[in-house]
Amino acid sequence: MRVRVLGTAAGGGVPQWNCACPGCSGARAHPGWRRRHASLAVQAAEGRWYLVNATPDLGEQVEECPELHPGPEPRRTPLAGVILTDAELDHTLGIARLREADGIEIVATAPVRNALLTGLHLGEVLTPYARLDWRPLDPGDRPLAEDSPLAIGAVPVSAKRPRYAAGLDAADDDAPDDDAWVVALRLTDRTTGRSLLYAPALATWPDAFQRAAESADHVIVDGTFWSDDEPSPAASARAPPPPWGICRSTDPAARRGGSPHSKRAPCTPTSTTPTPSTTRPRPSTRCCGNWASRWPQTGW
Numbered sequence: 001m002r003v004r005v006l007g008t009a010a011g012g013g014v015p016q017w018n019c020a021c022p023g024c025s026g027a028r029a030h031p032g033w034r035r036r037h038a039s040l041a042v043q044a045a046e047g048r049w050y051l052v053n054a055t056p057d058l059g060e061q062v063e064e065c066p067e068l069h070p071g072p073e074p075r076r077t078p079l080a081g082v083i084l085t086d087a088e089l090d091h092t093l094g095i096a097r098l099r100e101a102d103g104i105e106i107v108a109t110a111p112v113r114n115a116l117l118t119g120l121h122l123g124e125v126l127t128p129y130a131r132l133d134w135r136p137l138d139p140g141d142r143p144l145a146e147d148s149p150l151a152i153g154a155v156p157v158s159a160k161r162p163r164y165a166a167g168l169d170a171a172d173d174d175a176p177d178d179d180a181w182v183v184a185l186r187l188t189d190r191t192t193g194r195s196l197l198y199a200p201a202l203a204t205w206p207d208a209f210q211r212a213a214e215s216a217d218h219v220i221v222d223g224t225f226w227s228d229d230e231p232s233p234a235a236s237a238r239a240p241p242p243p244w245g246i247c248r249s250t251d252p253a254a255r256r257g258g259s260p261h262s263k264r265a266p267c268t269p270t271s272t273t274p275t276p277s278t279t280r281p282r283p284s285t286r287c288c289g290n291w292a293s294r295w296p297q298t299g300w
């Protein structure tokens with residue numbers, strides 16, 4: 001299984017365009033601290049890759065990953081499609097950047113597809129440019145592509161809708177509170193049996209996710225805040241209280257172990273999250289002065 005991590009940041013990235021907190025300012029001064037939006041590239045077969053989520057950074061992420069570069073023919077691309085773990089803007093806006101393709105294959109759960117088609121009107125906007133080929137994503141493992149040793153399956157983790165989809169009617173095959181609004185993605189190499197679990201948006205730690213983590217060889221999991229009230233002191237009364245939609249890094253549930261051989265790596269850090277590439281001390285809870293604008297913007 002070949003996977004490239006294209007980004008690890010939560011909504012806005014690091015630095016966020018309208019933020020001058022110490023984390024974002026530090027990232028501007030030290031390019032090595034910058035973090036693009038959370039995304040993976042997964043190799044389905046030789047010369048055939050899928051993105052896991054399509055972020056606003058998609059163009060830059062493709063350029064920074066040689067495996068995704070086009071060639072040798074002028075318009076031949078190894079990028080075969082996009083797998084979506086949810087319908088959040090930070091994970092879907094990049095689809096529009098693929099409109100130069102003849103067709104865009106999108107693998108998504110029923111509620112996510114419904115949100116993109118009836119909430120964002122993605123079909124009406126993009127089909128004049130490119131064909132949208134939809135494939136279902138559900139709990140049953142399915143081959144990622146016809147010639148691929150990889151299988152993908154969804155582990156439902158949350159019924160949290162994006163804000164733009166709050167008032168949408170459910171699709172015919174979609175229960176109103178369907179917890180497939182947000183899923184973790186299970187990738188299994190059918191030749192080796194090894195697996196990766198990717199959960200870039202994890203508000204809680206459901207039992208089903210724990211079981212999936214226990215059976216995975218590697219888990220990349222959402223974990224951002226140090227404490228529930230971390231953004232609050234700087235956020236003013238405009239920001240509502242938790243739940244954030246992101247697990248705390250210090251949450252005992254988020255630290256529960258998987259199988260003895262499993263490895264876990266953090267995902268979706270914000271500008272206040274220390275990362276291995278930085279030597280910054282643990283951030284102050286008042287670090288980010290723009291949480292009031294940041295939090296409503298991302299819904300996290």
Ligand SMILES: [Zn+2]
Binds near residue numbers: 021022
């Ligand atoms: Zn910031």
